[in-house]
Amino acid sequence: MSIKAILNVSKREIKEIINDKLYLCVVLILPLTMLLFFTIMFHDGAIDNLPIAICDSDHSTMSRRLKYALSATPGVEIAAEPASINDAERMMLEGKVYGIVVIEDGFESMIYQGIPTHVECYISGANMSASGVVERDVQEVVQTFSATISASKLISKGYSEDEALIEVMPINFHTNIIGNPYLNYGYYLAPIFIFMGIVIFIVTSTIYAIGRELKYGTTVSWLQSANDSLLIAMTGKLLPIYIIMTLIALIACLIIFVIMGMINAGNYIILTLDIAILIIAYQSVAIFIISMTSNLRLGLSLGGGYAVMAFTFSGITFPTMAMFSLPRILSHIFPFTYFSDIFIDEVMYGAPTRFVIWRFMPLIAFTLLAPLSWHRLQHITTIKMYWGRD
Amino acid sequence: MIQKAQIRDEASIITLALEELKSILSDSGALLLIIFAIHIYIVIYSMAYGADVVRDVKICIVDDDHTSLSRTLINRLRSGPNTNVCYEAESLEMAKELFYSHKVYGIVYIPQGFERETIGGKQGDISLILDGGHLLLYRQVLEQAAADILELGVSIEIERLISHGNSDVEAVVEPIIYDSHTLYNPSLGYGSFVMPTILIVIIQQTMLIGIAMVRLRRRQRECHTLSMSIKITISKILVYIALYAVNSTIILSTVWPIFGFPYNGATLDVMILLLIYMIAAASLGIVISYLFKRREAPIMLLLWTSVPVLLLAGVSYPREAFPEWLYLLGRLLPSSCAVDSFVAIGTMGATLSDRLTDILTLVVLATGYLTIAVIIEYRTHKVKKIINNSITLKKIY
Incomplete structure (x- = not known):
């Protein structure tokens, strides 16, 4: 019964996505455009001549x-x-x-x-x-x-x-580069750039999905479609975005492993979990941001800025270990840092599962931001003074 | 009615500019984006990249040889500035565990029989296990270990040659001495390399989103004449250039020296470059601002472009690695030309005439986008006027 109620809300959401061009762009059209761009940009990967x-x-x-x-x-x-x-x-x-x-x-x-x-x-x-x-x-x-x-x-x-x-040459040496045997520059940079792009869309589309109800004062009809249960309303609303983003991530994996020809040294179950939890973590962060700001545009500005910054702090280009202590501490407030650690450990190094599995803990911890903002969320979705803000 | 329109047409550029400035200052969203975002971003990025150089990368040594030669090599590795020998593991498996737990970022493996083979007229073989997931760590460990191993090899070679009775040892050992020099950013600091690019990209991206946000905020002046639309466009550009000129001056004169990012540019050259760049970026911003109808649209549709914009500048990922047509397409963005020339003029100390192609491209872009902006401004309102007129006509009838 509750599943039926959730699907009911999802149906309403899908209609909204199709009717609202901006929504459609940020959930589907732009992520696909971006993937096309990355494919053209990175499909070679070697730096020659x-x-x-x-x-x-x-x-x-x-x-x-x-x-x-x-x-x-x-x-x-x-x-x-x-x-x-x-x-x-x-x-x-x-x-x-x-x-x-x-x-x-x-x-x-x-x-x-x-x-x-x-x-x-x-x-x-x-x-x-x-x-x-x-x-x-x-x-x-x-x-x-x-x-x-x-x-x-x-x-x-x-x-x-x-x-x-x-x-x-009395002493010779040979190198064994774990994770990137031929030192392909594209392999090292592309996956993290691509998932960074997807994160931007996860955050903006989730903030928009909730924020537009506030801005246009439609929270009543949203909650009504879920029999006035915020849990059902929220699950039904975020489910379509979740599924679409998972499919986008799947296409990203096809680009990385099939078109670019990178080899997954680890197992696909860990990778799938990594991606699945990454999306939930960032959706939770988005719920937190929009419920705290209760203002669509401010939420988008803050959420967007936060999402974009994660790339730097993932330590891919400049390693976190070499940063000053303050930015090193800051790197822990981005789910992306943990996601990319797991991605590199699993996909590139092929590290045994026991070294990787505990890194999921902090990533999962970010999903707690959603229940933490629940009280506030109930407040702003039912009280009129939070609606129609620009 | 006619009188009112005439009064509006006579509004001076300064009046118009003040109006634009007022709408920026009165909107917290626009204020945050246009005035504060650039400082927040630059400070955070500078802090993240500010350590500049990676030193003391933790490595692990596995010594299966336990001889005086293997100790000599380990001591050399210990004294190098780039690496820090933190562990000596019993076996390669244990060392790999340390690697997988992120306790070390590289492993030097000295196999059994290393000394016997090296001294006994064969070739000793060392294995370096390096981190392919983080290129900067890979590079530091490889450079340090390779240099130490080669030096040790050379000293053994000399000993051996002398013991074999060779006289011209020097020429045999190293007939060609290789010297490498890094120009403009001698310590190869990562922040020094990437921050100029980040600055240029942030200027453009916050401008594009900010200009659109401000335009959607207030009712626009009606402009019935071409001269008015020119005035409106120029007034907007003047406001944004003024704000961003102040912003970039503050950043280049505080953040750059504080973090020690290299700056070798002639002030006048940098100013001229940034001026042309800002005209081009602001004009592009005005053009793009007409694509949006809702105030949340600019940030949703433009934020993600920062990633492609950064890549198209060809800095994080060299232009030789992606298709030439994509590179040329990227030149339509003011940021692409500006990154190249700002790095050359600001960091490397080139002159404007060295970067003539970039500057000319920027001038063409600025002129082009400015013209399009004026035309769009004129046409949008003309269309609006016609629609308004037809509405009034309907009302009359």
């Missing part, structure tokens, strides 16, 4: 070989060979190159004479995501090139090829 400039003052066979090695590496592309370092810096200021490699005059002859020579690499700290790739690739190429020369010198002294290589 970043332009760099090379100042070659030596113009020798050896410097040409180094340039050839640089152009063969996938991350960078030699975009220009300016005559002087000043010209090269100009190009950097103009945004044409991310890095400058300088090969000094006498490069070849110094190598033959056994005098150490220098290769300088200048990167721009003003664009860290690109310069990180440039720095890594240039360093690798130059060091490998240097090691090859060392080895060939030893070979000319009578060492065998294997002996020479071991001699040049």
Whole structure:
């Protein structure tokens, strides 16, 4: 019986969604638009062919070989060979190159004479995501090139090829990058950006769903459709939004795991739970915000600002552990922080369930905000002075 | 009636601007968004990113070798600034448990036989287990560990070469010395890198939502002539530029020095750039404001765009990684050009002439959006006037 009552309210809500263009936009049309945007933006994910400039003052066979090695590496592309370092810096200021490699005059002859020579690499700290790739690739190429020369010198002294290589590099190391073996930049950034976008829509649509009843003074007919039970009225109202947002999240997963080809190292049950509770948590936060403000526009401003900020505090780009203590404490007031921790642990690291499961506790704690605002909610939905505010 | 309309047409730009300013100041929502939001956001983001550099990343070492060489390596790792050896685990499994519990962000594994193989003419092999979920942590641990391992390797190589009777050790060991220099943001601080972009994006986004909110608040002046609609548009733009100029001056002169974000720009160049940018963004705001009918609409329909707007600027995610046509489409947003040029001029110390393409694009955008704004302003009211007239006609008949 109570289920029937809930569905009754949901039916009313779905009608409202279809008739109110703004509502339809924020629940369905814009989230889908955003997913399309992210698909186009992230479907490649690899950062290739970043332009760099090379100042070659030596113009020798050896410097040409180094340039050839640089152009063969996938991350960078030699975009220009300016005559002087000043010209090269100009190009950097103009945004044409991310890095400058300088090969000094006498490069070849110094190598033959056994005098150490220098290769300088200048990167721009003003664009860290690109310069990180440039720095890594240039360093690798130059060091490998240097090691090859060392080895060939030893070979000319009578060492065998294997002996020479071991001699040049007595300690080797290899890396095992947990969660992102090929260090795909898109894999690292896209999921969190996509779910961040979905969170914005969860919050705004939930605040709007409740706030519009207050603004347009329709709470009476809303409660009537639920036999005057706020619990039924609220459940029936939020159910359609919940289902649509779950479907949006499902499409997001398709984009991440099928189109972008990211591999889920953990299990899908944990991921599903993570998403399911994330939506309830943010709907609860939204209920809390609109009941405290009892003003649609103020609620949207505060809720929106709060939702957007979560990305920074999730610690994806700049790790929470490195933040000052105040922002580190602040990071705990966003359900998104816990969601992204679970997502990374489960999907990327494939951590055993026992390490992940307790992280659900704080995420679940946020759902308590809904019952906490219940008293206030009853108050504002029944007393006229809270209606019609703009 | 005719007289009244004429009086309205004669309202000066200053009167109109004051009217706009009054409606901003008298509405708490608009006030919050246009005047306070930018400061709140910038302070919170600066605090979050203010630590700038990641140091002392906690790592764990698993030493299965227990030799003097493995101790030497561990001591090197301990003394590095980027990492902090917090644990020495008995086994790789235990180390991974520490990793999964977020107690460490990287593991260095020294296998059994490491010293024997390194010293005995073979190659010792170290495993680095790194965090692919947080690139900054990954980078710090890798850089520190790789440098320490390579240095140790070089010292062993030198010893060995000398013991084998080689004379020109130096040239064999390191024929090419690689030097890397980071310009404009030498410590590679994350806040220094990302805050200029955030500032530019916040200016545009709060302007777009704010202008629409204010327009929907009050009854608009009726404008019957083109000159009046030009006046109205210009007056609005003047108000927003004035407010945002004050806001950004306060931010650049307080928040930037407090958090030590680099600023190398020539004041005049930065001012000219921001001025053109603000004209473009405010004009776009006026154009967009006509799309909305209800006061809650702007925030609901525009808030989410902050994420795509940020990405299209090509900072968090380099432009080389997404399709060229999407990048070009993004240039229609004033923020995209402004981010590039503000980073170059403000942070890197470029001049306006270095960024001529961006500036020209911004000028074209500003002119374009301004023209569209004037036309829309004129046409909307003209249509309204015709509708009003037809209503009066109906009433008469």
